[in-house]
Amino acid sequence: MSGRVEGKVAFITGAARGQGRAHAVRLAEEGADIIAVDICAQMPGVGYPMSTREDLDQTVKMVEGLGQRIVAGKGDVRDRESLAVVLDEGMEKLGRLDFVIANAGIMPVFGEESQQMRAWHDCLDVMLTGVLHTVELTYPRLIKQGTGGSIAITSSMGALTPMMRTEGKHSMGMLGYTAAKAALVNLSRNYASFLAFHHIRVNTIHPTGVNTPMIHNDMCQDGFANANPEDLKTLVNAIPVNAVEPEDIANAVLWLCSDESKYFTGSALRIDAGASLR
Ligand SMILES: NC(=O)c1ccc[n+]([C@@H]2O[C@H](COP(=O)([O-])OP(=O)(O)OC[C@H]3O[C@@H](n4cnc5c(N)ncnc54)[C@H](O)[C@@H]3O)[C@@H](O)[C@H]2O)c1
Numbered sequence: 254m255s256g257r258v259e260g261k262v263a264f265i266t267g268a269a270r271g272q273g274r275a276h277a278v279r280l281a282e283e284g285a286d287i288i289a290v291d292i293c294a295q296m297p298g299v300g301y302p303m304s305t306r307e308d309l310d311q312t313v314k315m316v317e318g319l320g321q322r323i324v325a326g327k328g329d330v331r332d333r334e335s336l337a338v339v340l341d342e343g344m345e346k347l348g349r350l351d352f353v354i355a356n357a358g359i360m361p362v363f364g365e366e367s368q369q370m371r372a373w374h375d376c377l378d379v380m381l382t383g384v385l386h387t388v389e390l391t392y393p394r395l396i397k398q399g400t401g402g403s404i405a406i407t408s409s410m411g412a413l414t415p416m417m418r419t420e421g422k423h424s425m426g427m428l429g430y431t432a433a434k435a436a437l438v439n440l441s442r443n444y445a446s447f448l449a450f451h452h453i454r455v456n457t458i459h460p461t462g463v464n465t466p467m468i469h470n471d472m473c474q475d476g477f478a479n480a481n482p483e484d485l486k487t488l489v490n491a492i493p494v495n496a497v498e499p500e501d502i503a504n505a506v507l508w509l510c511s512d513e514s515k516y517f518t519g520s521a522l523r524i525d526a527g528a529s530l531r
Pocket residue numbers: 266267268269270271272273290291292293294303304328329330331356357358359360379383407408409410459460461462463464465466467468
């Protein structure tokens with residue numbers, strides 16, 4: 254099947270690399286145009302390399318390579334105005350808005366920095382307030398357009414299951430990450446409730462570990478290498494894979510955007526390789 258989102262436009266945060274890029278590419282493969290935003294900069298409290306402008310340019314290249322249009326710009330989800338600049342330009346050039354993928358995130362959960370209160374605040378600022386900004390900015394436009402829509406919010410399995418079994422894995426960053434991701438479930442259900450009247454669906458996505466630069470970096474490698482074996486029992490997949498691929502999550506995002514899921518809203522969609530069975 255192709256053209257499942259033909260002629261539609263998706264706004265994606267954190268689109269420079271990883272899952273955000275995979276969402277842009279998968280939606281473009283099925284006929285959507287893309288508005289892509291990413292911070293393309295390092296946040297001082299994050300102990301692994303974040304994205305660069307070159308990463309975002311690569312996303313542009315890949316979407317254009319599929320024959321679709323893309324408007325991409327730097328923006329920080331903590332700063333609603335910076336998102337608005339990219340969204341305005343995108344909607345002006347592409348003419349509409351149908352899907353919102355609130356995907357941007359950070360994971361400052363290991364190392365010295367993760368023990369600071371800054372890690373807690375950064376997590377809530379990016380992954381809770383940042384999602385609020387993304388949805389607040391976009392849902393009125395979807396209502397005004399009057400053709401329904403789909404808002405997919407990237408949470409995590411860390412929202413649904415404890416991520417620490419011993420104090421060894423305790424950090425302000427880990428608490429902030431999981432608290433923000435859990436709060437998104439409630440945020441999403443409230444938006445879903447009042448937007449249902451407009452045929453605008455809102456759901457959270459809960460991936461298990463995904464093979465992206467967020468987990469493939471020195472910070473995580475050291476964190477896992479030094480972990481208490483008891484803590485390695487958190488988030489163990491029942492289907493025997495260490496992690497899933499960004500494309501596996503992108504396929505779920507595509508389904509959430511397509512008409513195939515037109516009555517699916519207010520839900521928490523786990524793509525967890527069965528981790529919640531363990
Ligand atoms: N990788 C995993 O194992 C995993 C598992 C579950 C959930 N998630 C979630 O999936 C989402 C995507 O992460 P990923 O795995 O692709 O990691 P990633 O680090 O490759 O991508 C995240 C992107 O978000 C961008 N970003 C971070 N802060 C931003 C900000 N303030 N404003 C704008 N952009 C910002 C980064 O620059 C980066 O390009 C995140 O919300 C993450 O928490 C990841």
